[in-house]
Amino acid sequence: MSTGIRGQKGTRKANPIVNLAWVPGNRFFWDGRASSLEEQALGPITNPIEMGHTAEGVVAALEAIPGYRPYFAEAFGDDRITIERVTRAIADYERTRLAGNSVWDRWRRGVDERQVTDQIRLGTKLFFGRAACNQCHLGQDLTDGQFHNTGIGWDAAAGRFADEGRAVVTARDADRGAFKTPSLRDVARHAPYMHDGSIATLREVVELYNRGGTPNPFLSAKVFPLGLTDEEIDALVAFMEALSSDVPFETPPTRFPQ
Ligand code: HEC
Incomplete structure (x- = not known):
């Protein structure tokens, strides 16, 4: 079982992050409840026993750290921080994790x-x-x-x-x-x-x-x-x-x- 904030145990094991750029049927999570990696990325952020945050809270926390701004500017053309950009960045990072050549x-x-x-x-x-x-x-x-x-x-x-x-x-x-x-x-x-x-x-x-x-x-x-x-x-x-x-x-x- 995966451990979240304050040591709380979820009911499901985290899915491995590997070869997610192309997923048959585009259904994520063990029960397929998310239909994109972006949607999946938002799940744990707001899940009370995983990170227990809110979308607004995440954006506010990132806005308070000037060091993130150049990264947003580089990735998206300007340094505005939105929850869509945050989840897109996480999802795109996940898409780079590949397994093969075994x-x-x-x-x-x-x-x-x-x-x-x-x-x-x-x-x-x-x-x-x-x-x-x-x-x-x-x-x-x-x-x-x-x-x-x-x-x-x-x-x-x-x-x-x-x-x-x-x-x-x-x-x-x-x-x-x-x-x-x-x-x-x-x-x-x-x-x-x-x-x-x-x-x-x-x-x-x-x-x-x-x-x-x-x-x-x-x-x-x-x-x-x-x-x-x-x-x-x-x-x-x-x-x-x-x-x-x-x-x-x-x-x-x-x-x-x-
Ligand atoms: C009816 C479809 C089906 C068949 C047939 C099947 N699997 Fe699975 N397999 C699944 C599903 C669904 C899960 C996840 C089940 C769960 O967690 O409740 C799974 C989980 C696994 C896992 C665990 C992977 C992980 O990351 O937790 C392994 C290893 C595995 N199967 C290997 C096999 C092997 C070896 C065979 C043949 C002997 C096999 N499977 C036959 C559907 C199947």
């Missing part, structure tokens, strides 16, 4: 297969074959941009979802407990997993799929027991690890405009 990509592009183990090859075959992960994780970023119920967050004792997911936006029964398929790019670099951060390792994620997800009344028909052996589970993990890009994480700045 061991797996270099192999698939025919550039270099020296680091591709037999385990990675087997994992690839299973992912796009018998394990059928590519029913939902597909394309360049290994996501269909759609919403599916894998049973994460189903509370069997209470007979309800801890979080209704996509249904919060659509109010459709079919969307109850459904969340957006996350991209698997760089996935080995950002545990824990799932919208609620409830799964610690990639191996446990695959074990859950192998059992057929968490049973609940709205479970996707695309999630079913897979009958994978231990060796095959390890191979799927190795495949996902091979998706890690060689781009170092950005170090956050320690000094800010004054």
Whole structure:
């Protein structure tokens, strides 16, 4: 779970910021409630348990720091600070964060297969074959941009979802407990997993799929027991690890405009 102001815990894990310049369906957040990165950027600023600010408050705070003005002038032609400009700047920054050129990509592009183990090859075959992960994780970023119920967050004792997911936006029964398929790019670099951060390792994620997800009344028909052996589970993990890009994480700045 992501931590906001005064150490408050949100109910969902933050989405990784990677390869967001082109997102299938243009739906952001785990439940797809935002339709642009700009809209998504505004969310945490005003969310009471994330930053707990207001749009006006953010603008006033930035206006009080002269060091920001030249940046706005450079980016937008004049130094006026508006919430639209703030969210546009954040969104454009996010669009520059890319992942690719992994061991797996270099192999698939025919550039270099020296680091591709037999385990990675087997994992690839299973992912796009018998394990059928590519029913939902597909394309360049290994996501269909759609919403599916894998049973994460189903509370069997209470007979309800801890979080209704996509249904919060659509109010459709079919969307109850459904969340957006996350991209698997760089996935080995950002545990824990799932919208609620409830799964610690990639191996446990695959074990859950192998059992057929968490049973609940709205479970996707695309999630079913897979009958994978231990060796095959390890191979799927190795495949996902091979998706890690060689781009170092950005170090956050320690000094800010004054
Ligand atoms: C029915 C569509 C579907 C299928 C099939 C599917 N996934 Fe997923 N996957 C999802 C959704 C949706 C989530 C997010 C679920 C949530 O958080 O509630 C997810 C989450 C994940 C995550 C966690 C990523 C993160 O950043 O938290 C991993 C890893 C993953 N899937 C791997 C796999 C593998 C490996 C397979 C095949 C064995 C597979 N998936 C099959 C839809 C699917």
